Amino acid sequence: MSGKVIAVVQQKGGSGKTTLAVNIAVEAVRRGLKVALLDTDPQGSLGRWFMARRERLGEAGLDFSTSSAWGVSYECEKLKRDVDLVIVDTPPKVDADLRPALREADLVLVPVASSHVDLWATDGVLDLAAREQKRAWLVLNRTRANTRLSEEVAQAATQLTAGVTEARLANRVAYAETLGLGLGAVEAGPKAARAEVRALADEVMELLDA
Ligand SMILES: Nc1ncnc2c1ncn2[C@@H]1O[C@H](COP(=O)(O)OP(=O)(O)OP(=O)(O)O)[C@@H](O)[C@H]1O
Ligand SMILES: [Mg+2]
Numbered sequence: 001m002s003g004k005v006i007a008v009v010q011q012k013g014g015s016g017k018t019t020l021a022v023n024i025a026v027e028a029v030r031r032g033l034k035v036a037l038l039d040t041d042p043q044g045s046l047g048r049w050f051m052a053r054r055e056r057l058g059e060a061g062l063d064f065s066t067s068s069a070w071g072v073s074y075e076c077e078k079l080k081r082d083v084d085l086v087i088v089d090t091p092p093k094v095d096a097d098l099r100p101a102l103r104e105a106d107l108v109l110v111p112v113a114s115s116h117v118d119l120w121a122t123d124g125v126l127d128l129a130a131r132e133q134k135r136a137w138l139v140l141n142r143t144r145a146n147t148r149l150s151e152e153v154a155q156a157a158t159q160l161t162a163g164v165t166e167a168r169l170a171n172r173v174a175y176a177e178t179l180g181l182g183l184g185a186v187e188a189g190p191k192a193a194r195a196e197v198r199a200l201a202d203e204v205m206e207l208l209d210a
Contacts, residue, residue, distance in 0.1 A: 003080035004208045006087045007105035009129075009136075012121035013092035016111035016141035018045045019175050020200075021089040024109075026184025027201040029061050034083040036063035038075055040101060041091035052182030069097035076104040085208075094124035102129055107207050108136040112157065114143045114150045114171075119157060126162050136162040137207065139200065142171040167200035169193075 006024065008017045021037060028035045039046040050064040063083060067075040072088060079086045088101045102108060108129050112118045122138065129136040138157050143150040157164045169175065174189035185193040 002084055004085050004106045005076050005080070005104045006085065006107045006109060006204070006208070007090065007101040008088065008109050008111065009090050009094075009098055009101065009125050010110050010112070010118075010122065011092060011094040011124050012113070012118045015092075015113045015118055015121075016139075016169070016175075017041075017092070018049070018089050019141070019169070019179060020109060020111050020139060021046060021087045022049055022179060023169075023175070023184045023186070023197045024201055024204055025062055025085075025087050027186050027197050028085050028205075030186060031201070031205075033085050034062075035085045035087065036065065036079045036083045038072065038079065038086055038088045039064070039066045040069050040072055040097075041089055043091065046089045049179060049182055052180070054182070056182045070100055072100040073104055094128060098125070098128055099132060102132040102134055105132075105134055107204065108134050109165075109204070110136050110138050110162065111141045112138050112153065113141050114147075114153045116153060116156065119153055119160075122160065122162070126160060130161065138162050138164045140164070140168040143168045144171055165200065165203050167196065167203045169196050169200065 008021045025035045053060045090101050172193050174193045178185050178188050186197050
């Protein structure tokens with residue numbers, strides 16, 4: 001694989017964009033890929049994660065840069081020359097600023113924390129993705145096994161124009177903890193979290209190769 005771009009987008013704050021970006025990145029590095037994270041969110045959580053990682057490990061094992069929304073195209077062009085995979089983390093809003101990230105994307109991932117409110121919030125992003133002729137994939141996040149709510153949201157998600165990945169991330173403290181430590185769940189999370197992230201990475205790699 002060479003020079004592919006994943007954009008992680010979702011209008012709803014706190015849905016898991018940064019969590020997805022980080023965990024897919026760390027697992028991709030473990031698979032031998034050269035990875036760059038690109039943060040367009042002025043909140044800067046991804047940068048904080050990256051600094052924590054460097055402090056903890058000495059070497060992050062992946063690249064990190066920031067750009068304005070409109071600098072994404074230029075940054076991606078540059079990064080793609082050096083790495084196999086660029087993952088773009090975006091702020092929680094939906095407006096024209098998202099277009100460059102969507103335009104650059106080979107794969108658009110939309111985390112949906114398991115609630116109807118989160119699902120409703122995806123409409124705008126899906127419209128924008130469609131305008132860029134990109135098919136978006138919803139990733140159900142913070143699911144709770146055997147709850148009616150999670151199943152209802154999963155069911156409702158299939159009615160939208162987007163795809164829905166089979167892999168889901170459950171609601172686990174480990175995702176919040178590892179994020180704060182500058183790690184990925186595959187590095188320090190429990191077995192179940194590691195398995196979820198690997199399954200998601202498998203699916204993401206397949207979608208990128210498709
Ligand atoms: N599967 C999960 N299980 C438990 N906690 C989670 C999970 N996914 C995300 N979180 C936690 O929820 C919070 C929000 O997640 P995250 O920062 O990834 O969302 P975001 O979409 O990037 O937010 P923002 O829109 O503010 O950028 C964080 O504290 C994170 O650790
Ligand atoms: Mg974020």
